[in-house]
Amino acid sequence: MKRSLAYCAGLVLALLGGVLRAQDTRPMPANADPGFEVVTIKPADPDVHGKNFGFQGRRFMAQNYNVDDIIALAYGLHFKQIVGPAWMSATLYDIDGVPDTEGIPNQRQKNLMMQKLLAERFKLSFHHEKRDQPVYAITVAKGGPKLTPSASAPDAPSNFRLEGQLRGVSVTNMTLAEFAIWFQKVVMDKPVIDRSGLSAKYDFSLMWSPDESQFIPLRGTGARAGRWPDDAKAPPDLYGAFQEQLGLKLEPVKALADVMVVDHIDQPSPN
Numbered sequence: 545m546k547r548s549l550a551y552c553a554g555l556v557l558a559l560l561g562g563v564l565r566a567q568d569t570r571p572m573p574a575n576a577d578p579g580f581e582v583v584t585i586k587p588a589d590p591d592v593h594g595k596n597f598g599f600q601g602r603r604f605m606a607q608n609y610n611v612d613d614i615i616a617l618a619y620g621l622h623f624k625q626i627v628g629p630a631w632m633s634a635t636l637y638d639i640d641g642v643p644d645t646e647g648i649p650n651q652r653q654k655n656l657m658m659q660k661l662l663a664e665r666f667k668l669s670f671h672h673e674k675r676d677q678p679v680y681a682i683t684v685a686k687g688g689p690k691l692t693p694s695a696s697a698p699d700a701p702s703n704f705r706l707e708g709q710l711r712g713v714s715v716t717n718m719t720l721a722e723f724a725i726w727f728q729k730v731v732m733d734k735p736v737i738d739r740s741g742l743s744a745k746y747d748f749s750l751m752w753s754p755d756e757s758q759f760i761p762l763r764g765t766g767a768r769a770g771r772w773p774d775d776a777k778a779p780p781d782l783y784g785a786f787q788e789q790l791g792l793k794l795e796p797v798k799a800l801a802d803v804m805v806v807d808h809i810d811q812p813s814p815n
Contacts, residue, residue: 572647583641618658628806690791712751752785
């Protein structure tokens, strides 16, 4: 039976950003340098919508991810910071694998696994450049931040979750710098940089009325943000919501940003 957009957007997107649910498996040793013991890569099923990135027990799954998505995850970039062949953003893949080290990896270890996958299976080579480009900057609004320090243990996993049919996010145990990386990958049409000067980890939710410039990275999978059922009770736009709900400002600026220029990449053989 083909799965519906509602099923995939509601269930599969719950895992976006490597959300970790309660597991019996212990964390991976902090000094581990994991790769994949076994991994399969195949073209995504065009009838399955939504995006999935996360661990279920020891099993890793990425669904409907293009190579730009994987590079962005592995290296903390926005897709506009990646310069390479057009097929990197046009071709969607499903990835299914098991790490070669016991336990659930932390975010740094997930990044290492993705970097190794890109080097070994896609034969990725690249160099970095600094380029002046439009970005969004997070700063503290007048009156100060309205953020709650995280109740999680310092070594607990972070959580970035889409909410409200693509009309909001909830965040657990993240710094604003970490939040900016995930927010730019999923929501924004340009890179996001943290200029708040805040270094603590926070728990918060952010709900807003999205416009057509937002959630572009998800559109290749058929997922789109919906309208609020009652416009009179709808939250403000994203920029107003940042200030009202978080005590922060999100402003467009120009800044020198890191750009990855792809020197070589191959399309992997399905297996």
